[in-house]
Structure formats: structure tokens, C-alpha cells
Amino acid sequence: MNRSAGVDLEELLCFDLYAASRAMTRRYRPLLERHGLTYPQYLVVVVLGGRGPLSIKELASLLHLDHGTLTPILRRLEGSDVIRRGPAPGDGRSWVLELTAAGQAIFEDSDRVQCRLLEVLGLSADEVRELQLQLRRVASSLDAEQAGGLTAPV
Numbered sequence: 001m002n003r004s005a006g007v008d009l010e011e012l013l014c015f016d017l018y019a020a021s022r023a024m025t026r027r028y029r030p031l032l033e034r035h036g037l038t039y040p041q042y043l044v045v046v047v048l049g050g051r052g053p054l055s056i057k058e059l060a061s062l063l064h065l066d067h068g069t070l071t072p073i074l075r076r077l078e079g080s081d082v083i084r085r086g087p088a089p090g091d092g093r094s095w096v097l098e099l100t101a102a103g104q105a106i107f108e109d110s111d112r113v114q115c116r117l118l119e120v121l122g123l124s125a126d127e128v129r130e131l132q133l134q135l136r137r138v139a140s141s142l143d144a145e146q147a148g149g150l151t152a153p154v
Contacts, residue, residue: 017138027120031113035106036080040065040073042110045099048083049107053098055088064139082106 009015025039032042040063047062048054054062060070074097077083082103088094099107118128 017135024117027117028113031110035082035109037082037106038073041077041082042106044070044073044077044097045082045103045106046110048097048099049104049110053086053088053096055094055096059097064143077103 028039028042031037032039035042037045043063044059047059051062056067056070056074060067063070065073074083074085078085080102081100083097084100085095085097088096118125121128123131
């Protein structure tokens with residue numbers, strides 16, 4: 001096969017990121033199935049469990065999701081009694097989201113699973129932190145490029 005005709009998967013950073021993301025999500029599958037959650041729903045539980053009540057705008061920003069993507073996720077979580085929406089303290093026009101008792105139980109279970117996952121990775125705490133910082137730089141660079149209107153292939 002002519003190498004100029006294509007690229008091996010092992011050469012693609014995007015494939016490594018994709019494969020790692022899928023493997024990580026797969027490790028969470030037992031927790032997610034037990035609670036009837038999708039991975040994006042799980043992330044909402046983690047954020048609200050760790051930060052407390054938030055506005056939809058704050059939650060969307062933290063999760064790097066747009067309002068149109070986040071809204072159906074929140075509706076399903078409300079319908080499953082995992083989160084509730086209520087008026088913001090001191091501002092009757094604004095709404096905040098918070099976990100219900102059922103949502104808090106899921107959050108507490110997820111904390112245990114996250115600790116176990118760190119053991120499975122085979123990385124030191126310093127290596128995990130460095131990987132997180134590198135991935136955040138990648139995401140930030142890609143977001144900045146897109147915001148700047150650059151759409152040409154790299």
C-alpha cells in the first residue's frame with residue numbers, strides 16, 4: 001500500500017483521544033447503567049454534586065455544552081428525579097439546578113468509582129494531573145481556533 005494514500009491510525013492524535021475517551025466511558029458503564037444515566041447526564045450529576053446549585057448558564061459553561069444540547073439532558077434528569085430546578089435565592093426571575101436526594105446518592109456512588117478508576121489507570125497522581133493539564137490545553141487551543149473562525153484543515 002502506498003503510504004501517501006493514507007495515514008495509519010497510530011499516527012493520528014485524534015484517534016488516540018477518541019480511543020481513550022471510549023475506554024474511559026466504558027469503565028463507567030456499570031455505574032451509568034445501575035443509575036439509568038447517559039455519560040452526559042452523569043457529568044451533570046458530578047458537577048452539581050461537587051459545586052452545589054448552579055444556573056443553567058453556569059452549568060453549560062462548565063460542561064462546555066451549548067444550551068440546546070444541555071436542555072434535553074436536564075429535562076430527562078428532572079423527569080427521573082435526579083435534579084430539580086428552583087428559583088435562585090434572591091432573584092425570582094432566575095433558576096438554579098440542584099441534585100435531589102436520589103441525585104446525591106448517585107454522586108456519592110460516582111465518587112467511589114472515580115477513586116477506583118484512578119487506581120486502574122496505572123499513572124501516578126502527578127502523571128494524571130499532567131495529562132489533565134495537557135488535555136485542557138488541547139481543548140482550549142481547539143476552542144480558540146474555532147472561535148477565531150479558522151476552519152481550514154490542519
